[in-house]
Amino acid sequence: MSGLKTIKQFFAVPDDPNLVQAQARAFTRQVPLMYGILLVNSLALAATHDSAPDLLRLYIPGLLTLICVLRIMFWLRTRNQATSDAKARRMLSSTVYISAVLGVGFSTWALSLYRYGGPFQQSHIAFYMGITSIGCVFCLMHLRAAATLVALCVVIPFTAFFVVTGNPVFGALALNLILVVGGLMSILFGNYRDFAELIASRSEMERKQRQTQSLSDENDRLANVDSMTGLPNRRWFDRHLEAALALAEAEGRQIAVARLDLDSFKSVNDIFGQITGDRVLVEVAQRINALRRPSTMVARLGNDNFALILVEMTTEAALQSCGDVLTAAMRPSFDTKLGIVHLSASAGFAASKPGDTADTLYDRADYVTWVAKREARGRAMVFSECHAAELSRVRRMEHALRTADLDSEIHIVFQPQFDVALNRISGYEVLARWRSPLLGDVSPVDFIPMAERMGMISKITQTVLGKALTVSAKLPRSLRLSVNLSAHDLASTTTIEAIVALVGKFGKPCRIDFEINETAVMRDLEQASDGLIALLALGSRIALDDFGTGHSSLTHVQKLPLDRIKVDRSFVKEVITDPTSRAIVKTTVDLCRNLGISCVFEGIETEEQLDVLLGLGGTVMQGYLFGRPMSEEAMFEQLSTQHKGWHFQRSQMFGAAS
Ligand code: C2E
Ligand code: MG
Ligand code: MG
16 A cells, blocks of 8 residues: 555655746756657658558657647747746646656557568667657656656567567667666656755745845834834935935935924923833824825934925925924823823924935934024924025034134133122123134034034033133132033033042132023933032032023922022013013012022113112122123233222222123
């Protein structure tokens, strides 16, 4: 039973679809060749037997020729065509059967010609059968079953027939054929095994390759997707922006890039925690996605920054209205498990220009987003010509700052702070000035935020502090200098450590105070407290600068180790005309009194302002009325004047705020 099964299996078409396909492919080239050999050889045999009856000489060869030609055409037609596994299998199965039938048919026909010829013709028959069978077996080598059947269907009748003739030469020929075909078959079996193994290993290799490819596709997908929101990420955005720009350029079209930044998103994380923050970001992504056109691409660049590539809308009006829709979509509250979150987003749009690169286009969108954040928080702005001039100025400034020799280009000026209770100047605020050899004088209002953006603020702070420390050593002991710190300084432990080390170098007592603004405090209350404690340990005092302009709550103020609050000059400016400003100033003075800290007023320019502030209980005053920011020499000059009996007599002391 198992022997039968083995034989059946031997003559069956293999199971492996890859092997079947490879065999079918090989056959499309080899089988037509086999039929060609068979046909030519058979016609030659028919031609040498002109004394045979027409049936054997004409009709049977004619029929066999027809079969051969049809088979040649069949195989030639399938050449270079994709064939299904099932069809390839059917083609091979039919080849196995047809090989057996044709083997028997041609052998019977050839042997039936034997008695119609002389010794030469008979030898031709033996030669024809032997050589043709070898040729056919060779052509069928890729399908073991077909090759074996052809060999058997020729060699068996050949041997039986010629042995029966009793002719020893033919007997020897039969023996030769058995040996040659036997040897040939054993080589063919070996080759067939190698062929099957080759195909199997190639299939395995292809499978592994496909697996590797799908893994790399998956990696590629993951590398291009922001896993939290499911939106494409920065990498994807960069690649697609370049491609979209190149295509638009080739087609003479424009595209636009938009940046959308959430305003004060950090406070969402601080108040509600990271998980809620993440949920809000996911919903932000959904809101943007729901509004975008199918051709618009959206990506999350990181944190609370999103970007869009718009290929349809590029006019200023269309971009502005798109921006208005997007920013409006961020205003409805986000309902989270921990509470309701209110957000706003600022957006910047820029349309491409001929010759743009992805970087220059993105740079414009980035810049106008930054402008929107400063000047139109919660709204969208489109990059226009006036931004272009400003942007190139900013980039020139950035370049100059990046290459600046801070020590020689940054200098400090001093603005007096007058203590009403002591009736004398109690200290000076240190203000940075940058004189660039390329740009001339640049205001700190421009270069400080720029240095913050460029990550250079810590260097500037240290330069200013170093210079202030040198001056403080020369000042009378009763005077203190206030150095401004940026929010970034307070957020960086490295910077705080550097400040502590720098102050430490100058020895005690430290007569430097620090001014921090509300943004610094709000960014990370805990981190800010740690930084402040380190500064307090130096013997410094801390002032909260520009009070009233940021978002700090009174609870935060209470929690921080502050020594003074500096009321922003915007309130001072309106203290005469605006009752609300007056009320705010009064509340702040009361707050300071309750907290036991001093209150400093900034930006006092007129005597009227001073009168009102004194009436409200102000103690320390700063502003042009008391002195503009001045050089070190001017400061010492002012101090020496004060020394020589300088008292709080307004008319003598303070000139007009010129
Ligand atoms: P600030 O710390 O609030 O400094 C006070 C600013 O108000 C100074 O402007 C000063 O010149 C100006 N000011 C003082 N009195 C009056 C007045 O009566 N009227 C008017 N209109 N203005 C007055 P400045 O020097 O241009 O500095 C602007 C801002 O730049 C500073 O505001 C501070 O935030 C920042 N800054 C300046 N120097 C430094 C520094 O060394 N480090 C850091 N981080 N920021 C600095
Ligand atoms: Mg200040
Ligand atoms: Mg201030």
